Amino acid sequence: MKNLYIYCEGATEESFIDKVLCPYLLECGIYVRPIVCVTKRTVNKKYSGGISDYRKIKSELIKLCKQHKNESLTTMFDLYGLPKNTPGMQDTTGDLYKRVKRIQYAVEAEYYDYSDKFLAEMIAVYNKVRELAVMVTRIDWVLSGDDGEETYYERLEEDMAEIEYDNPDNDEKWIEWGGDDY
Numbered sequence: 594m595k596n597l598y599i600y601c602e603g604a605t606e607e608s609f610i611d612k613v614l615c616p617y618l619l620e621c622g623i624y625v626r627p628i629v630c631v632t633k634r635t636v637n638k639k640y641s642g643g644i645s646d647y648r649k650i651k652s653e654l655i656k657l658c659k660q661h662k663n664e665s666l667t668t669m670f671d672l673y674g675l676p677k678n679t680p681g682m683q684d685t686t687g688d689l690y691k692r693v694k695r696i697q698y699a700v701e702a703e704y705y706d707y708s709d710k711f712l713a714e715m716i717a718v719y720n721k722v723r724e725l726a727v728m729v730t731r732i733d734w735v736l737s738g739d740d741g742e743e744t745y746y747e748r749l750e751e752d753m754a755e756i757e758y759d760n761p762d763n764d765e766k767w768i769e770w771g772g773d774d775y
Contacts, residue, residue, distance in 0.1 A: 594622050594623070594624050595622060595623045595624065595664075595665065596623075596624050596626065596661070596664040596665065597618065597623050597624070597625045597626070597664070597665045597666075597667065598625075598626050598627075598628055598657065598661055598664060598665070598666045598667075599614070599625060599626070599627050599628065599666075599667055599668065599669050600628045600630065600650075600653065600654060600657060600666065600667070600668045600669070601627050601628065601629055601630065601668070601669040601670065602629075602630055602641075602644060602669065602670045602671055602674060603629060603630070603641045603643070604629070604641065605671075606627070606629075606669045606670070606671075607627045607629050609669075610625060610627040610669065611627060628657065629641045630644055630649070630650065630653060632644055632645075632649070643674070644670075644674070644675075644676055645676055646676050646678060647675070647676045647678045647679040647680070648678070649676075650668075650670075650676070650679075651703060654666070654668070654704075655704075672689075672692075672693060672696075675696070679696065679699075679700065680696070680699035680700050680702070680703055681695045681696035681697075681698070681699030681700065682696060720756075723756055724753065724756065727749070727752045727753055727756065728749065730752075731745055731748060731749045731752065732745075
C-alpha cells in the first residue's frame with residue numbers, strides 16, 4: 594500500500610480528504626493522510642486555517658518532505674485563501690485555470706535549485722519531445738492508412754500550431770497522445 598500525505602489549509606479540506614478522497618483512494622491501494630497546517634500553537638491547543646504568510650507553508654513543506662522522503666506529498670489549499678506573498682499570486686490576469694497553473698509553476702520553482710539557463714534548456718528539450726510526438730503520430734497515421742501522404746504536411750502544421758509551448762498541461766493533443774509518459 595502506498596502512502597499519500599496531503600498538507601491542507603484547515604478543517605474543511607481535512608473533512609473533504611477524510612470523507613471523499615480517503616475511501617476512494619483506499620480502494621486503489623493508496624492510504625491518504627491529511628496534515629492540517631498549524632497556524633498557531635499554545636500550551637493547550639493547536640490552531641489551523643487562515644494562513645497569512647507563504648513562508649510558513651514553505652517551511653512546513655520542506656520539513657514534511659524530509660520526514661516523508663519515500664512517500665508522496667501534495668497540498669490542498671483554497672486559492673482565495675493563499676497568502677498574498679505566495680509566488681505567482683501577484684499576477685491576476687487571465688482565466689482562473691491559467692492563473693492557478695502560473696501559481697503552481699512559481700511555487701514549484703521555489704523548490705528547485707537549477708539555474709535559469711538550465712531550466713530554459715530543459716524546457717527547450719521538452720518542447721522538442723512534444724513536437725516529435727506530434728510528428729511520429731502523424732507518420733503513424735499515414736503508415737496505418739488512416740491518413741494520406743498528401744494531407745500529412747497540412748495536418749502536421751495544424752497539429753504543431755495547437756501545441757501550447759508555455760503551458761504543456763493545457764495542451765490537449767499532447768496529453769491525449771501520452772506526452773506525460775515521456
